[in-house]
Amino acid sequence: MQLHLLSKTPCLSIYYDSKNNWLFLDWEGELTLPAVQVACVELARCFLHRPYPRVLNNNTQVTGVSWSVATWLVREFLPHLPLAGVEQVAWVSSASLLGRNMVQTVVNWLPWLSATLFDDLEAAVHWLRQVQTSGTTGFLLPQRLPATQAKLAQTVQELQRKVAAAAPPHQPVARRWSGLA
Template sequence: MRRDFQNSFGKTFLVTEFDKRNNWIYNDWQGLLSLDGVIHGSIGVLEILQHTQCPYILNDNRGVLGSWKQANEWIEAQWMPQALAAGLRYHAHIVAPGVFGQASAEDLHLRVGNSFQMRLFEDIEEAQAWLRHMQEPTA
């Protein structure tokens, strides 16, 4: 299951898919993200989460430019409760390069609190390793 999202200029800003082999939902965010884009894309992620009931998300922001902090209030109030109800438990987030993307991720991390386990990473291999570890029976 895969979905691609384009902005009003026809440029893809999100590819989200259920990675059956790794048992996680992989989100590849790209470019400058508007509030509407983050909401639209996040609803698509939520639909995949609801369909698969997969408790693991790998959110890749390495291609994101600038801040998306303006969406965090909506994510906290609207998306998180629905994601939790659909089974989300572990969220590995690879931060965007640059101070604005990192600040956006840190703000979201604070908002998540103890709702589910969220870890911030700069390296995709470390994020993947953490998710794999969380899937182990003893984790």
Template sequence: MLLNINTDPRDHSTCALSYEAENNWLRATWRGYVDPAEAMRGAQAYLHHAAQMPSPLLLNDNSQLRGPWFDSLDWLAEVWVPQASRLGLRYVAHVQQADRHSDIIPARMPSSVPFELQIFQNLEDAQNWLRQCRIPS
């Protein structure tokens, strides 16, 4: 179920947020060249919708991004991460963009986040890992 989509009218880059009931996760799908303002709007949309439809699982799909992505990891670490954690986020599968040298999340995300963050090179592996996270230990 599509919850939110932000599209930049200049270049048609997007951030789409959906809830996948069969997997009980939220999915953020990023496409094109996303500038910092777009990235922040997408991240804030996640927080807004996670408050209404909490899920411990997030699939963050950057596989279709181009160029540098969201240069404000300080904002992510200081604002987004604590809020997402309070909303119940426990597992994040981050799929790297194709031009991985532009994806700063793996190299610069603080190591002490209050949820488990796994980095993947392809969507299928990320989905399989999140499915395993749903199984109670």
């Protein structure tokens, strides 16, 4: 993998993997609902710049997560992935039994989500390299129609508004670095 940091929050590092042409999400630590909400807003902002049909979602460094996170993801964030252009997700679960159960439950709640679960990063990388997406040929960047881009921008703005309204005043601010976008 050739990773280029796009954005970072206390619990999520978002990278573009230029070798494999996918988004790599590296989660870590205790995932609280406010921290995940801030991280997901940062992730949504990355999708504004371009579609990423393939996503490698790594939870191996997650030490804990509450069920409120799973519920929020299912209701407020994950349903928008198709609009963002996501077609395939390789989801590596944490080693904890609760973490694995939660990921499986989230995937079961969203049967339309094309997510394949893995126990280790190597297997997920191997699988995702084999997956073809409808919007890409080789390593050409997929494009969005202007109407889809406008709807995505509106959706991201609404997500930001909801998260800001729910955040406590001391909520950490995500750090952004300019990178490949």
